[in-house]
Amino acid sequence: MGLISELKLAVPWGHIAAKAWGSHQAAPVLCLHGWLNNANSFDRLIPLLPKDFHYVAMDFGGHGLSSHYSQGFPYYHQNFVSEVRRVAAALKWNRFSLLGHSFGGTVGGMVSRWLCSDRLWPLLPFSCIFPEMVDKLILLDALPVVLDTNEMDNLLTYKRRAIEHVLQVEASRKPAQVVSPEEMLQWFLKNNSHVGEACGKHLLQRGTTQAATGVWLNRDRRITLPEHCFDIVGKELFVQYIKNLQARILFVKATEGYYAVRRENDADRESIMFGTSSLKSVLKERFQYVEVPGNHYVHMNQPQLVADVISSFLQSKERSPVPL
DSSP states (O other): OOOEEEEEEEEEEEEEEEEEESSSSSSSEEOOOTTTTOGGGTTTGGGGSSEEEEEEEETTTSSSTEEEEEEEOOOOHEEEHHHHHHHHHHHHHSSSEEETTHHHHHHHOOOEEETTTTTEEEEOOHHHGGGGGGGEEESOOOOOOOOOOGGGGGGHHHHHHHHHHHHHHHOOOOOOOOHHHHHHHHHHHHHOEEEEESHHHHHHHHHEETTTTTTEEOSSSSSSOOOOOOOOEEEEHHHHHHHHHOSEEEEEEEEEEEHHHHHOOOOOOOHHHHHHHHHHHGGGGGEEEEEEEEEEEHHHHHHHHHHHHHHHHHHHHHOOOOOO
């Protein structure tokens, strides 16, 4: 299944770039990439998926080939959720499936939270806010981000650092650094240990721009710190948000994924299990959990390990209820 076209969808600050595979008449699937990645993240997986679907992989604002947000306009999590709604409107999709990797999963479907004691800092995803629009939801190693209880005192520091970082970048007049393609690849691999060399090159094809003396990263430098604004709610409200989901959900976790590595020395596993157990409890038969061997980028490094389970889920005749 070859790439059909590159898309440029108009938004108030410029455009959202995307790429499409399959017939426009087929059931639509929107693919959401991870933090600081781009739509090339799905190039190795989508050709292995059923051909009777129409796949569109978008670049979030400030990523890949999409326009950067205007100066002074922050990259808050909810803005990325709004981008999904804008893309659906531009494509005239009223109901579709979502496939999200890592951060893309938190935007599309996983109610992420920063956990501090019994309080949650939720990042509400598209599927909770617009539940009637999402038929099936596939989460690739998209476990919630967790903030340890002993870091509670650092929250104000994180917020301050995020604001100051944006102000510094906006005030800077320095042009993006131009380096050789090999230097860029080695820097990228050093900062993305789960990405293999071949996959790193592929992401950089869309993530860099050619200059006369080398290449430069074309993503917005303001997004390099992932701190955002959060509202404090209790666990009860977290579960209430999950109850709003109407989609059937496939949760694919890599055994050596980001979250497993990040928390490998954590003796308290409660925070890891909270999201999954809540989804199981609330969604029951609409929730499917699968573990696959591989790391956080298994969908790129070894796409065959996730392709079959995703294909079966997409082709399942069981569909989410359509609201009247």
